[in-house]
Amino acid sequence: MPTHYKIGTRGSLLALTQCGQVKDQLEKITGDTFELVTIKTQGDIQTSQPLWQMEGNNFFTKELDEALLKGEVDLVVHSYKDLGSIRPEGITLAAVTKRTFAHxxxxxxxxxxxxxxxxxxxxxxxxxxxxxxxxxxxxxxxxxxxxxxxxxxxxxxxxxxxxxxxxxxxxxxxxxxxxxxxxxxxxxxxxxxxxxxxxxxxxxxxLPQSVFTSSASQGALAIETKSERSDGGELHRKLALMIDQKTKEEVARERKAFNEYGGGCHLAVGINVRKLESAKGEFFLHNHHGNLDGVEISFIELEGRNLPAFFTAPKVFNGHPTNDELISKKNIQVTLDQGLNLYITSKYCLDAISGSNPGSVWAAGTKTMKDLAALGYWVNATADAIGDEEVQNLRASHAVSLMVDTKAPLIVLSNDEAKSTLTDAEVIACYKREINETVSEEFKSEILKTEVFYWTSFFQYEAYVNRFPEIKSKFHACGIGKTYDLFKSNGIEVFPMAGMEEFKSWTQS
The missing domain is CATH 3.40.190.10 (Periplasmic binding protein-like II)
Incomplete structure (x- = not known):
């Protein structure tokens, strides 16, 4: 015999929509029936001033908490970011649902x-x-x-x-x-x-998380119930079916940092943690950005690998093209049709898009995104140096598809040897990489004295090791996208980094 449950929810369009989605999922996996009960909260009623200027706390949850504790509803669904650090006694977190986006x-x-x-x-x-x-x-x-x-x-x-x-x-x-x-x-x-x-x-x-970091636990839903119920834990067991372990692990780290920064709706620090898992390993990418009591917070770190500490700052090569005498880039003349969906992977692709009128523009990283903006292009999103699959994930957004044509092929502008793992993507070569026959003696001497290398591509690593085999046994690092995948698939030891900024911070500490 199906059991009937009441779900407490705020009355906004979003609250009713997301609670309706939870209701549908629960009915599907449990066979029970669920009813939405709309409850007005202080945050919904008072909209004339920012939350951080209002007296009190728990503006979107207090009335829902009371209804839950009185038994007027059996469970409540919150946007997790609305929940304060301290929850009322007698209420328990039953499930954290899967989040697709946090941006x-x-x-x-x-x-x-x-x-x-x-x-x-x-x-x-x-x-x-x-x-x-x-x-x-x-x-x-x-x-x-x-x-x-x-x-x-x-x-x-x-x-x-x-x-x-x-x-x-x-x-x-x-x-x-x-x-x-x-x-x-x-x-x-x-x-x-x-x-x-x-x-x-x-x-x-x-907005890229590495610059405009989202709120702690943004994108996740929290389902709460009374800690003690007369059903022997039956509802708790049913709600546990909604738990997404990956999201739960990410959000736990975000809320821990949120509490350490002092918490509250006045907090001007964005906190996002992204679990990256594949054959290449399992890492948690941390981004914390904002301002805390007048002090700038800019924290990017990759949790899940042990980096050695240096007693003195080592001699490093950071892979930036301005430091690279060995590899040259040469433009390839390209003519692009108008209205294409373009994915720009490098600054060496910028000449290729001159005069074009794209339908949408996507960038591999924030540096390329800013370079495109400086040329007058509106950039819709960036892979944020995580990897091409990030662009594919963002293009899968139903909301995004209402504003640009995401069903049209994505045209990837890259080098003449590039291949794309993106679905329905076409690669157009707009530059080629050439290995120079000679380099200066000064450059060679500097490379041979270098202890730590940060590689921007696997091609770059191979070119340098072939020319300077002495460096093969040195310390090698790279970003966490395609370059890291290539290192791992070739069985070469390399340390993944959250990006160039984390690398610089680590080698200078």
Missing amino acids: DILLIKNETIPTIKNRTEFIVGTSSPRRVVNLEKNLAEFLPKGKNAVVKTKMLRGNINTRIQKLRDGEYDAITLALPGIERLALTPSSLEELKRLLDGINFMI
């Missing part, structure tokens, strides 16, 4: 983009201290020819649909929202039609 997304009207180059000021709607700090500090470099514009933030509260409508009404040049919230609306037919209307004529930039 923030910047939304802008298409008609606004061409005007950015003439702006001295660019207004972004948000009420999050974390977003305020990181957007005002960093966004200008990611805007098309917008480095001279001063980015300012303006308070934005309300539900997702009302926030996007305010953008449409011209109250802001752009707004920043959580991508997972928009994605959930795009997954449900009842909210999809409204979202289609709201996103008509809107463009987007998925």
Whole structure:
């Protein structure tokens, strides 16, 4: 005999949508029936000021907690980021559901983009201290020819649909929202039609975690119940079926850091942890960025490998092309059709896109993203140096597909030997790499004295080891994307790094 349960939820479009998705999943896996019970919270009622300026705490959870403890509902579903560090006695976390995205997304009207180059000021709607700090500090470099514009933030509260409508009404040049919230609306037919209307004529930039780090536990849902129930733990066992172990491990680390920074809705530090697992190993990529009591926080680290400590800073080669006398890059003339979806993998591809009018633009890393912006291109997202599969994941977003044609092939601009692991991607060569026959004696001497190498490609490593076999036994490091995969598949010991910044910090510490 099926059991009937009541789910407590806030009344916003997003809350009802995500609780409806949980309801459908639970009914499918348990055979029971679930009913949504709408409960108004203080955070929903008071929208005239930012949360961090309001008196008290638990603005989106207090009333739900009371209903749960009184037995008016059997379980509640929260956006995990809304939960405070200290939960009421008698309430237990029963499940952390799978999150697909954690990123923030910047939304802008298409008609606004061409005007950015003439702006001295660019207004972004948000009420999050974390977003305020990181957007005002960093966004200008990611805007098309917008480095001279001063980015300012303006308070934005309300539900997702009302926030996007305010953008449409011209109250802001752009707004920043959580991508997972928009994605959930795009997954449900009842909210999809409204979202289609709201996103008509809107463009987007998925903000890279390495710069615009999301809120701790953003994108995950938390399901809570009373700790003590009269059903012998039956509901707890059913809800455990909703647990996603990967998300649970990521969020546990994020919330630990959140608490160590002091927690609270006033916290101006973004915290994201990404579990990277494949045949190449298992790592947790940490990004913490923002400001804590006037002190800048910029923390990038790869958990899951033991790096040796240095007594003195070693002689290093960081693989940057400006330091590279051995390998030259030569452009290949390319003619591109208009309206293509372009994935730019290197700054050596920039000449190839000159004069083109892409349908969407994707970049391999934040440096390439900024280079493209400086040339006047709006870049939709970046792989953030994690690997090409990150672009594929982002292009799989249902919300993104409402703004750009993600079913059209992705054109990868790279070197003449490149191959892509991306589905339905076509590689176009726009430069080739050549190994120089001679290098200066000074350069050779410097390489032979080097103790630690950071390689930007496996091609680069092979070229150097072939020319200078003495360095083969030295310490080698690289990023965590395709280059690391190639090292591992060739059985060569290499230490993965979160990126060049972590490498520099480690070798200089």
